[in-house]
Amino acid sequence: MSTPREPEPDVIAGERRHLANLAYRMLGSLTEAEDAVQEAFARWYALPGRQRAAVASPGAWLTTVVGRICLDVLGSARVRRERYVGAWLPEPLPDRTEWSAGPAVTADPADQVAVDDSVRMALLVVLESMTPAERVAFVLHDVFRYPFPEIAEIVGRTPEACRRLASSARSRVSADRAPTTPAPRQAALLRDFKEAWQAGDIRTLVTLLDPGATMVADGGGLASAVQRTIEGSLDIAGYLTHIAALSPDLTLLERTVNGEPGLVAQRDGATVTVAAFRLAEGRITHIWAVRNPEKLRPWTTTPARP
Template sequence: MSTQPEVEPDAVVGERRHLTNLAYRLLGSLAEAEDAVQETYTRWYAMSRREQAAIASPGAWLTTVAGRICLDVLGSARARRERYVGAWIPEPLPDRAEWAGGGDPADRITLDESVSMAFLVVLESMTPAERVAFVLHDVFRYPFAEIAEIIGRTPAACRQLATSARRRVGAARVPAAPTAPSPGQAGLVRHFKEAWEARDIEALVGLLDPDAAMVSDGGGLVGTVLHPVEGAEQIAAYLIHIADKAPGLRLLERTVNGLPGLVAQHTGVTVTVAAFELDGDRVTRIWAVRNPEKLRAWTGSRPDRARTGPDGAIL
């Protein structure tokens, strides 16, 4: 009687980083990505050894299950985000060397152009099916035949979904992000930080594109501006107002989703992470995440509730 070989545990566990990278790009939330990966492994280990051994490619099976879980999460997330207080911004990620709270480095997200904040924000505008088809094909290079198994549509339909998603990216004019921050980008963010610290409103206006916009995410847990601040002069005035209202606020230059960004700390605690979209020598977009539930990678903990700074309105 023939027997099928058992699946090597290391081969299954070794897929975790790939699954986490995939799930984060699909969901825009590290916490939700980790939950999706955990659920994927729960389903794998719920099978008998015989059932596991019958699967020709455990890696492909895990990816299919993770993709379907993420598709379901995206469907329910659309309704949840309609009730979200203020703007919903994807969860910002630090450089691997600055990840707080320890953990297994192998599980961390690979930072490249597909996790720039500008790119993730455009992904949020897609339907769940568009996002899954686009990320799997254009980012991870999965063939449409395999994507069809995940989405439950024909390969031709998946191709159309990816094409539609690609048009959204083109219409949003997302700037091509380098695989590593350039000195020019880092210098622009540094000048922006210095102008903010000096409360130099003219310098801030000069560094901002006239049509720049700033969006903040407090999730209803901490005070923040609920609507986008638009225009260079308006953003600069708002930042000066914050600097005046929050004495002792410390600004740090940090890598945010693979690109130069800023972290604001108060009494040694990270309270805001700001990602930037840069075009030449100007700042065109600022995304400021204050929701403490999205700052776990920066603080090393998942807070129970909000931690507010002075006047509850830092960014």
């Protein structure tokens, strides 16, 4: 009878991209996702060689471990975010073709995350409203198509309970879903928005914003940011023109943010704000502005293109 052989290191390393995609969607944080993946690999290599050789599917083992780590992180994150200064927003994800500055940065966790509809900022914000178990069940089942018996092993509940968790999460997502605006139309509207913002044209800004639009900023206590939700097109337009007047040295760039058109503000070549948007019926309904420098690390390599 042959002795099971331990998987080759390349086979294990090949799971990193999949695990990073899982963890980012579960946590909404590139930094925490990378930590979760690193911890899973550390636990794998802490196993005796004989135990590693006996694992039938290393990928499934690592997925289970990452899922459980993410559950723990989400549970503790609720407590941490109660102490967070101002609003907490997910870390914005750049398009790798726009931010990657060459081989020196290809190991960045942002390079591991595939950009699709499941990383849209609007969806990640909804995921933040879920319980940890709902979020993990939804991501594993609805995004990555894991069967409920496998999810049950990760979440520590019955398959039927996991089915209910995913259904509850799905209902939240459906209730928040807005009609899709074609990317070219989004880009054109945001270009008009950028130009009006730069010109301090409050009247045009108001016409581009939905009357009930909201704006949320995340500075994390490390960058100046309004700590309340700004509501209404007139108040948002007034706030933005005030910022433009105070910071004439800001450069606004059109960029892809979490797979959709967005804006990046830079000062002296350094990214200071990444803004994601939601559009409906030809107007901007939500603005999420991330200013916390700890969440902008992948964007510091973004070349200053117009």
